[in-house]
Each structure stands twice: as structure tokens, then as C-alpha cells.
Amino acid sequence: VLIALGDTIIEMGLEDIITAGRNTIGVRHVENPQRFGVVEVENNRIVGLQEKPEHPRSNLAITGPYFFIASGELRKALNQLIDSGEKTRGEFQLTDALQIMVELGIDIYAEEIGGWFDCGTVKTLIETNRHLLEHAVPYEAFPDTVLIPPVYIGKGSSIERSIIGPNVSIGEGAVIEDSIISDSIIGNGAEISRGFLKASVFGDKSSYAGKFGKMILGDHSQGGYYGD
Structure with missing residues (x-):
């Protein structure tokens, strides 16, 4: 066994x-x-x-x-x-x-x-992500977007008018617009708009619209900032 x-x-x-x-x-x-x-x-x-x-x-x-x-x-x-x-x-x-x-x-x-590599807490999960990104494969360019290595971007993802990296993993089919993201993990099919995010973890099919923050969202979750 x-x-x-x-x-x-x-x-x-x-x-x-x-x-x-x-x-x-x-x-x-x-x-x-x-x-x-x-x-x-x-x-x-x-x-x-x-x-x-x-x-x-x-x-x-x-x-x-x-x-x-x-x-x-x-x-x-x-x-x-x-x-x-x-x-x-x-x-x-x-x-x-x-x-x-x-x-x-x-x-x-x-x-x-x-x-x-321990993935049992958010902190150690993000630390492990940094290590795995040392072996990240090449990525394509995206419109009006700056990519700061190391990053991993899954197939079918769309990124516009954003700054991504360093140490960011993005799953397949994610949609990111008008955001700044570093040291984070973004799941498959996640949608992020107007996010200024660091040390965050987003599950599959999660969505977020807001501003600066440190966020943990599970699969199919929604979050946002709707202040002034």
C-alpha cells in the first residue's frame, strides 16, 4: 500500500x-x-x-x-x-x-x-509556489500587460491592462483585468477585476472585484470591495 x-x-x-x-x-x-x-x-x-x-x-x-x-x-x-x-x-x-x-x-x-514542501497553510503554500516557479515554462505576451518573472500562466487565460508577478501562478481559463498581482496563486477559471493583490490564493471559478488586499477565496467563491 x-x-x-x-x-x-x-x-x-x-x-x-x-x-x-x-x-x-x-x-x-x-x-x-x-x-x-x-x-x-x-x-x-x-x-x-x-x-x-x-x-x-x-x-x-x-x-x-x-x-x-x-x-x-x-x-x-x-x-x-x-x-x-x-x-x-x-x-x-x-x-x-x-x-x-x-x-x-x-x-x-x-x-x-x-x-x-509543505502546503498545509496559506503561508507555506505560497512559499512552495515560489519554489515551483523556479521551473516555470515560457509564457505568451498579453495586451497592455507587464509580466515580472517568475510566473506561470495556464492555457486559455486572458490578461489585460495588468501587472503580474513576481511569483504568480495562474490556472487555465482565468480572466484578469486592470489588476496588480504578486506572490499569489489564481485557480482555473478565476475572474479578477481591479484587484491589487499580494500573498493571495483564489480557488477555481472564484471571482473578485475590488482594490488592495490579501484574499483567500475558495472554489466558486465571490469577493469584492465596494467602498468609495
């Missing part, structure tokens, strides 16, 4: 983890382990796990991916956790099921990950 986390990006091949033929979890040393599941290790073998602990016993954060040859034991541990009703932070946590496996004597090993 291979499990990847949806709110992280890793730069690595999976072949080594898969071909090693053992239960493995990707980890990395972090400065703020309270935000993550963490592991304790001895000789690279995991001996304890905690989910977002207030007082972490380690600064080795779980980044993923997870690879298990003991998929049957993982299923049993998950069922045991659910049957017990034991929750952490109001939810059943994979970390707690893995702790059950460790307590049953099942070997799970830590594999330190090199290139890892």
Missing part, C-alpha cells in the same frame, strides 16, 4: 522506498513539529508516533509518502482504532493506527526526505 499526503509536495523517486520491501514512512526534521505527526526512531526504526503533539518527543515530522508491505496489519490496526472510538483532535488519525502497529511489534522504518 502506497499513501501520499495531499498537502505536501516531495521531490524524490518512489522506487527506492518501494523496492526496499519494508514498511516505510517519509520524514524530515522541522523547526515546528507541533504542526505535524512526529516519529521517534532508534537505528532508523520507528519506536513511537505522536499526532501534532503539544510537547513533541521528536522534531522528525511525518511528510509521507507511506509504503506498507504489511497492508493486512495496517487494516487491522485501523479497524481496532475505529472500534475503540479513540480520537485525537476529534478525528481518527492514521498516526494512532501506526502506533498500534508499533506496539504490536511490527517494524516500520523512517526514510528522511530531501526535497519536501
Whole structure:
């Protein structure tokens, strides 16, 4: 069983983890382990796990991916956790099921990950976007618009009378007019007019009309400034 986390990006091949033929979890040393599941290790073998602990016993954060040859034991541990009703932070946590496996004597090993980028908060998502834009592909010119690299612009997007960049990713089919946008992520089909935006994230099909701001809009959301 291979499990990847949806709110992280890793730069690595999976072949080594898969071909090693053992239960493995990707980890990395972090400065703020309270935000993550963490592991304790001895000789690279995991001996304890905690989910977002207030007082972490380690600064080795779980980044993923997870690879298990003991998929049957993982299923049993998950069922045991659910049957017990034991929750952490109001939810059943994979970390707690893995702790059950460790307590049953099942070997799970830590594999330190090199290139890892956290997307779990708006701040870290924007920081990760900056890194990914280092590999951005060339873009076309747009009418009366200044593009300040690095930027990424998806197919079918329309941009007029705007200043875009640096560090801006724009999805496919977005429409942007009369705006200044930097250090932001704009989703597919988003529409922005008269926006002066920085460190903002707009979901797919979101729309905004207004002035200066720092905005977070989810998919299909609308926002704007209608003052004087």
C-alpha cells in the first residue's frame, strides 16, 4: 500500500522506498513539529508516533509518502482504532493506527526526505509556489500587460491592462483585468477585476472585484470591495 499526503509536495523517486520491501514512512526534521505527526526512531526504526503533539518527543515530522508491505496489519490496526472510538483532535488519525502497529511489534522504518514542501497553510503554500516557479515554462505576451518573472500562466487565460508577478501562478481559463498581482496563486477559471493583490490564493471559478488586499477565496467563491 502506497499513501501520499495531499498537502505536501516531495521531490524524490518512489522506487527506492518501494523496492526496499519494508514498511516505510517519509520524514524530515522541522523547526515546528507541533504542526505535524512526529516519529521517534532508534537505528532508523520507528519506536513511537505522536499526532501534532503539544510537547513533541521528536522534531522528525511525518511528510509521507507511506509504503506498507504489511497492508493486512495496517487494516487491522485501523479497524481496532475505529472500534475503540479513540480520537485525537476529534478525528481518527492514521498516526494512532501506526502506533498500534508499533506496539504490536511490527517494524516500520523512517526514510528522511530531501526535497519536501509543505502546503498545509496559506503561508507555506505560497512559499512552495515560489519554489515551483523556479521551473516555470515560457509564457505568451498579453495586451497592455507587464509580466515580472517568475510566473506561470495556464492555457486559455486572458490578461489585460495588468501587472503580474513576481511569483504568480495562474490556472487555465482565468480572466484578469486592470489588476496588480504578486506572490499569489489564481485557480482555473478565476475572474479578477481591479484587484491589487499580494500573498493571495483564489480557488477555481472564484471571482473578485475590488482594490488592495490579501484574499483567500475558495472554489466558486465571490469577493469584492465596494467602498468609495
